[in-house]
Amino acid sequence: MLPAFSYLTEHTGFRGTIKNSPRDFVVTELEVPELFPRDTSAELLQKTSETPPAQSSPCPREPKNRRTEPPGPGPPGCPRDAAPGPPGRGPRRAGGGCAASPGKSQSEGDPELPSGLGEASMLESLLGKPASELLNKFACDLKDTWGLENNVNAGTREFSLGPRLDKKIRADLHSAVRQKFPFLVTVTKDNEMIVKGNPDYRELCQLVTEKETSEFFKFLDAKLENSTFSFEPDGNKEHRKIVHHFINRKFGKLLETKSFTVTDVNDQPNMSIMVRFREKSWSRKRSAGGFQEKQDVYTAFTLQKENLETLEAIGLLAAELDILPSDFSYTGIKDKKAITLQPMVVKKVTPERLKEIGNKMEKKGMKIYNIRPAYQHLKLGQLKGNHFDIVVRDLQHHSHDSSADLKERISEAVESVETKGFVNYYGPQRFGQGQIVQTDQIGLALLNEKMVKAVKLFFTPEDTDDPVNNAKRYFLQTEDAKGTLVMLPEFKVREKMLLRALNRYGVNHEGCTKGWLNIPHSLRIFYVHAYCSKIWNEAASYRLKTYGSKVVEGDLVCLEENDESISLNDRVVLPMVGHSVKYPSNKVGQWYHERLAKDELELCKFRVSSLQLNIPGCYRLILKNVQNLSYFLESSEKEIKIEDNHLSDLKVSLHISFDLDPSCYATVCLREIMKCNF
Structure with a gap:
C-alpha cells in the first residue's frame, strides 16, 4: 500500500481511467543486446521478428559516492556527507601511466600489461580517471619489483580502492581489475577493497610463459560455461x-x-x-x-501475457512442461493488468517441446514467440528498461479545475513531467494492488520471524468464490494442508510447495519455517523486498515534505555519473533498508530509525538465517526522468469533431508512449502527469 504521495511538478493535471483493458497498457522490455549477441539489430522485443529478446531487482545498483561535501584528500570513491554551500569536486590526484615491465623478457614471448580498451574504460568508469591512473601505476611498479630477484616486498605491496559498500559494484570492480591485470587479486576488508599481487600468478610464471599465465587467469576469471x-x-x-x-x-x-x-x-x-x-x-x-559432456538444455523465448502475474504465468508453464518454476529465468516482473512482452529462458526444455505447448498456452492468456536455443539463464536486473504504450480513457478536468481547455491542460501536464521528471516511487503493483493482504505485510512477518503469521497471511483469501480462494479459505479454517493440496489447481505451484512441507512438519513455527524454505529463494525474498519498498516510499514522501526536491546538508547523493550536466538535485538517493546501508545524517535518517521501531525492527539485522535471507540494502534515486515521450489525443467516432482546441465536452482518449529505466513504474509517472491516484 502506497503512502500519501508527494508531487514534484506544479501543473494542474486531469482525470482519466487507465487499464480499462489489458490492451490499454502494453509493456515491452527494452532489449539488452549483450545478453543475446547473435542479433542486436532491434532494440524492442518484436513478437513478429526473429530478433532474440533479452524481473526487476528491487532497486538499481548502489551509488559509489553516496554523500557529498567538498571532497578533501582521500581515495576517490569514498562516501561524502553533504555540507552547506554548493558541493564541489576535489582535486584530481596525479598518477602517471607507464609501460609494463614484465618479469620476463619479451624475447620469451611474454606480454606487456594487458591494455584492452573495454577493461580500461570499465575501470575508469567505476573508479574515475585519477584512481584508475594510480591503480595502473601500482600495477606497473609491482611488475617491476617482480622482475627483481630477492625483492622481499614483492608479495606484500597493496593498493586501496577505498570503501565500496555495494556488492554489485564490488563484483564489477573485482572482475574489471582482474581482466585488465590478471596478475593482481582484489580482496575486501570491512567493505574496503584492496588490490595486491597474485602469488599464484607469479608461481605459474615460473612454470610456463607469462603469456600463457595471463591467458590462463583470464580464462579462470571469465568462468564461461563449456x-x-x-x-x-x-x-x-x-x-x-x-x-x-x-x-x-x-x-x-x-x-x-x-x-x-x-x-x-x-x-x-x-x-x-x-x-x-x-x-x-x-x-x-x-x-x-x-x-564427454552432458550439458543442460536452455531455450530462450519471448513471453507475451495478458491479465496474468509473471510468477503465475511461470507456474502455468511449469505445470504444463512438468518442470519446476525455478527452471525459468527472466529479468523483471511485469504488471498483471496489462499486455506485457518479456524475454525468458527455460532450462531442460528443447525449442521443439516449447513450441508444442503454444496453442494450450494461448487459451490461458499467453503467447510464446522467438523460440530459439540459448546458452545460459537470464538474471534479475539484466534489464535496460521498459517501453510503455498506454491509453488513458474518459479524460476530464479535475473537479476543482475551472479551465475550459482540457487539451491545454493535457499538453501542459505532459510537457511539465517530460522536462522535470517525477518522484521515483515503487508502484502499487509491487504490493499486490487491491488484495486484502499485501505482499509487504508478509515480508514484515518474515523479517520479524513470525513464520506462522506469514503463512496465514499468504493463504488469506480474496472475497471471491473460485477454486483458489476456496482452498485458501478451507486451509485457514482447518489447517488441513493435505486437504488443501487436493483442492488447489496444479498451476498454484508456490502454494503447493509450501503446503507439502506443512503437511509433513505441521502448522507450527518449525513447520512453517520449513514450508517457506520449500519455495524458491527468489520468491521468499520477494516479500521482504516488498516491505523494504514500502518503507522507501514512505521515506521519499517524508523527505520531500520536509526538505522539498533540492539537495540539503546530510543528504546522500550518487556521484557515479560523469556527466556534469546532471543537476545534483537529480542525484539525491534514499536507502532501501538493509544491513549494509548508511542513512542520511539529517532528519530523514532519524525518521528511518523511528519508522523501523514502529514495526518492531529497530534491532533487526536484516538477515533471517532460518530462511537463508540476506538483505544488504541498496540506494534508489528520489527523482527520475522519462525518455522518448510522445502522445496524441483521439476522440470517439460517435463524438463531434474537435473545434477551437477545446475538448471539454468530448469523450477523448490520451495515447501516450515512453521509456523508463529499470525498476521505474509507468503508473507512478502517469500519476505525476495526471495528478491523481489509481
Whole structure:
C-alpha cells in the first residue's frame, strides 16, 4: 500500500481511467543486446521478428559516492556527507601511466600489461580517471619489483580502492581489475577493497610463459560455461606433471586437467594440457578424444501475457512442461493488468517441446514467440528498461479545475513531467494492488520471524468464490494442508510447495519455517523486498515534505555519473533498508530509525538465517526522468469533431508512449502527469 504521495511538478493535471483493458497498457522490455549477441539489430522485443529478446531487482545498483561535501584528500570513491554551500569536486590526484615491465623478457614471448580498451574504460568508469591512473601505476611498479630477484616486498605491496559498500559494484570492480591485470587479486576488508599481487600468478610464471599465465587467469576469471583452455604443447612429461599438480593443488575444486595429443608448429605429434571447469552437469566419463559432456538444455523465448502475474504465468508453464518454476529465468516482473512482452529462458526444455505447448498456452492468456536455443539463464536486473504504450480513457478536468481547455491542460501536464521528471516511487503493483493482504505485510512477518503469521497471511483469501480462494479459505479454517493440496489447481505451484512441507512438519513455527524454505529463494525474498519498498516510499514522501526536491546538508547523493550536466538535485538517493546501508545524517535518517521501531525492527539485522535471507540494502534515486515521450489525443467516432482546441465536452482518449529505466513504474509517472491516484 502506497503512502500519501508527494508531487514534484506544479501543473494542474486531469482525470482519466487507465487499464480499462489489458490492451490499454502494453509493456515491452527494452532489449539488452549483450545478453543475446547473435542479433542486436532491434532494440524492442518484436513478437513478429526473429530478433532474440533479452524481473526487476528491487532497486538499481548502489551509488559509489553516496554523500557529498567538498571532497578533501582521500581515495576517490569514498562516501561524502553533504555540507552547506554548493558541493564541489576535489582535486584530481596525479598518477602517471607507464609501460609494463614484465618479469620476463619479451624475447620469451611474454606480454606487456594487458591494455584492452573495454577493461580500461570499465575501470575508469567505476573508479574515475585519477584512481584508475594510480591503480595502473601500482600495477606497473609491482611488475617491476617482480622482475627483481630477492625483492622481499614483492608479495606484500597493496593498493586501496577505498570503501565500496555495494556488492554489485564490488563484483564489477573485482572482475574489471582482474581482466585488465590478471596478475593482481582484489580482496575486501570491512567493505574496503584492496588490490595486491597474485602469488599464484607469479608461481605459474615460473612454470610456463607469462603469456600463457595471463591467458590462463583470464580464462579462470571469465568462468564461461563449456569453455576450455590449453597450454602450449609440451613434450616433457615430468614438466607436464608439475603443471597438472600446480593446477590441481590451487584450483582442484574448480578445474580439472587432462593431457591430450596435438600437432605442434612443426606438424609433429606432441602433448598439451587442457583445462576446463568442473560442472555438475558434466559427466565424469571421459572418451578417448577428450571430455564427454552432458550439458543442460536452455531455450530462450519471448513471453507475451495478458491479465496474468509473471510468477503465475511461470507456474502455468511449469505445470504444463512438468518442470519446476525455478527452471525459468527472466529479468523483471511485469504488471498483471496489462499486455506485457518479456524475454525468458527455460532450462531442460528443447525449442521443439516449447513450441508444442503454444496453442494450450494461448487459451490461458499467453503467447510464446522467438523460440530459439540459448546458452545460459537470464538474471534479475539484466534489464535496460521498459517501453510503455498506454491509453488513458474518459479524460476530464479535475473537479476543482475551472479551465475550459482540457487539451491545454493535457499538453501542459505532459510537457511539465517530460522536462522535470517525477518522484521515483515503487508502484502499487509491487504490493499486490487491491488484495486484502499485501505482499509487504508478509515480508514484515518474515523479517520479524513470525513464520506462522506469514503463512496465514499468504493463504488469506480474496472475497471471491473460485477454486483458489476456496482452498485458501478451507486451509485457514482447518489447517488441513493435505486437504488443501487436493483442492488447489496444479498451476498454484508456490502454494503447493509450501503446503507439502506443512503437511509433513505441521502448522507450527518449525513447520512453517520449513514450508517457506520449500519455495524458491527468489520468491521468499520477494516479500521482504516488498516491505523494504514500502518503507522507501514512505521515506521519499517524508523527505520531500520536509526538505522539498533540492539537495540539503546530510543528504546522500550518487556521484557515479560523469556527466556534469546532471543537476545534483537529480542525484539525491534514499536507502532501501538493509544491513549494509548508511542513512542520511539529517532528519530523514532519524525518521528511518523511528519508522523501523514502529514495526518492531529497530534491532533487526536484516538477515533471517532460518530462511537463508540476506538483505544488504541498496540506494534508489528520489527523482527520475522519462525518455522518448510522445502522445496524441483521439476522440470517439460517435463524438463531434474537435473545434477551437477545446475538448471539454468530448469523450477523448490520451495515447501516450515512453521509456523508463529499470525498476521505474509507468503508473507512478502517469500519476505525476495526471495528478491523481489509481
